[in-house]
Amino acid sequence: MEFFEVVKQRKSVREYSDKKVDKAILKKIIDAGRVAATARNEQPWEFIISSDKEILSKICSMCPNGPFIKDAPHLIAVFSKDTKYYIEDCSAATQNMLLAIEALGLGGCWVAGDKKDYIEEVRKIFNVPEGYKLVSMISVGYPKKPQGPKNKKDLKEVLHWEKW
């Protein structure tokens, strides 16, 4: 898919088929996150992929904003060192991965991490060292049904040339 088509077609997909995603494809997704823009090139991120149904169900039960996690074949969790720009860095990585997911014909949804009360529990579930922060999770799989992108504000509503 052409770049701008990927960007415009990306959407949050919350329903998946049972088909697992090949490890090589999951690695491609993480690789897109790995090369994201990052302040001072600090690359504070660490990525965990889980395909363990029990773990996904456990996380789902703590996460009212991710009721679909238990039915996803995979979950990517993005953890970070506590750097000055960790939220921005890991958000850039998360968006890169969502675009990769779209380009690969998969579906994914960003599930909030930062500021949520379950972040420490999720850290412990994945054996992540103390001090690392959960910034986001991405459920990922093959979409259950075709889905188009959501309506977005028109360009002329948000674009200002030179001044507001």
Ligand SMILES: Cc1cc2nc3c(=O)[nH]c(=O)nc-3n(C[C@H](O)[C@H](O)[C@H](O)COP(=O)(O)O)c2cc1C
């Ligand atoms: C920082 C951030 C946190 C989000 N957290 C959740 C979440 O916890 N649960 C969820 O279902 N969607 C979550 N989303 C996805 C948004 O709901 C979604 O991007 C928005 O509704 C626009 O839809 P679209 O992604 O299809 O364009 C999150 C998105 C962002 C950027």
